[in-house]
Amino acid sequence: MLYRKYQPAPPLQPFVECYFVWDSEQNLPEAFRVESPPNGFGSIVLNYGGTYAIQNPKHSVLEVPAAFITGQATHSYQLTLHDSIHMVGIVFKPTGLSNLFGLPMYEFSDERFDLLAVLGEKVQGLYDRIGEAPDMATRVTLLEQFLLYRLSLLKNPLNRTDYAANLIVEKRGVININELIGDLYICRRQFERQFLHKIGVSAKYYARIRRISYLCAELASNRWNVSDWHEIIYKAGYYDQSHFIKDFTGFTGKSPSLYVKSNIELANYLRDE
Structure with missing residues (x-):
């Protein structure tokens, strides 16, 4: 393909x-x-x-x-x-x-x-x-x-909500949303309402999506050594193994080890030229 x-x-x-x-x-x-x-x-x-x-x-x-x-x-x-x-x-x-x-x-x-x-x-x-x-x-x-x-x-220029969403992408989801809101000097309620309107999910959930997205891309492309799960957990910004497994399984429906063995991810079939 x-x-x-x-x-x-x-x-x-x-x-x-x-x-x-x-x-x-x-x-x-x-x-x-x-x-x-x-x-x-x-x-x-x-x-x-x-x-x-x-x-x-x-x-x-x-x-x-x-x-x-x-x-x-x-x-x-x-x-x-x-x-x-x-x-x-x-x-x-x-x-x-x-x-x-x-x-x-x-x-x-x-x-x-x-x-x-x-x-x-x-x-x-x-x-x-x-x-x-x-x-x-x-x-x-x-x-x-x-x-x-x-x-x-x-007519409307980009605002702080756009900046926050792009920063979450840049940080691969490893970011403290409470600190981000404080740094932006923005009303939490206003920020959450704008974020939901512009992105479709809450900022905290979006950060989780981006972290899983980055992690799956790395695993599917074999850029990480899957024999060392502790290193992968650290690179993905998780504090402990149980949190990592729960989050990964919740998003993908598979345990991390099963995903590595049997994923049929789209990236495996694409030839980028």
């Missing part, structure tokens, strides 16, 4: 983590399944390949629209894909979707909503143009033009 990332233009970098194109080079085996831990980023995805479904704690089976928008994944989820994969999408910074489109992100957690229903009929033309584009670069350019137009309509 081919998975290629593209970086956004400078004006969009505060809002967009990356664009991506994902293609299968041949037809998939029947009911091809992969899993993904929560990563802390919302996205918009346009699918031109076979249909697919997701399973998560909220949905036993959710058929995914051809063009969809999704918010925070609060736990690991599984994808079941059919036929072929031809997708292009936008991965947003924590507050990017809310800022560019004015969306209350708590409504989008663990969901895949039809993009047309959320943003209106104007995105149908975008979907059609991207589907007719001759190559990957052109598809990404069309997505970026769409976002640049949305940016031109944006």
Whole structure:
């Protein structure tokens, strides 16, 4: 499988983590399944390949629209894909979707909503143009033009909530939220309300998501020596083994040792060129 990332233009970098194109080079085996831990980023995805479904704690089976928008994944989820994969999408910074489109992100957690229903009929033309584009670069350019137009309509500047969410990402979730609120000189109630609106979960829960996301990425890519769990626990910012195991199992549904042996994470199948 081919998975290629593209970086956004400078004006969009505060809002967009990356664009991506994902293609299968041949037809998939029947009911091809992969899993993904929560990563802390919302996205918009346009699918031109076979249909697919997701399973998560909220949905036993959710058929995914051809063009969809999704918010925070609060736990690991599984994808079941059919036929072929031809997708292009936008991965947003924590507050990017809310800022560019004015969306209350708590409504989008663990969901895949039809993009047309959320943003209106104007995105149908975008979907059609991207589907007719001759190559990957052109598809990404069309997505970026769409976002640049949305940016031109944006009146509100980034605020301390955006800064806090990005700092949680930068610190890989290892951060004291109470101290962060104090450092920002912001009302706790106002901060919690804005954070839930812009990101979709509380700041403390978001920090846990980012810590698990980083940990799973490192384990799946074999960058850490899994024979020394004490070192992994320390690197991930946990104070003791029981806390680490409880948190990891709660998010992924697997113990850390089982995850290392049997994970079918999406990252294992992607070839980034």
